[in-house]
Amino acid sequence: MFINYYECPCGTAWEDRHSSTVDDDCPSCGTSCSPDESDDADPE
Numbered sequence: 001m002f003i004n005y006y007e008c009p010c011g012t013a014w015e016d017r018h019s020s021t022v023d024d025d026c027p028s029c030g031t032s033c034s035p036d037e038s039d040d041a042d043p044e
């Protein structure tokens with residue numbers, strides 16, 4: 001599991017948990033963004 005950090009060109013930043021470093025849609029404008037950073041969110 002990864003925590004992916006996104007920052008859209010529109011200025012919106014958000015984070016989301018995924019099983020891989022996938023693109024996500026901006027919650028503000030809907031643009032598909034690649035993660036700026038990813039942290040390994042392994043619970044162990």
Ligand SMILES: [Zn+2]
Nearest residue numbers: 008010026029
């Ligand atoms: Zn946006």
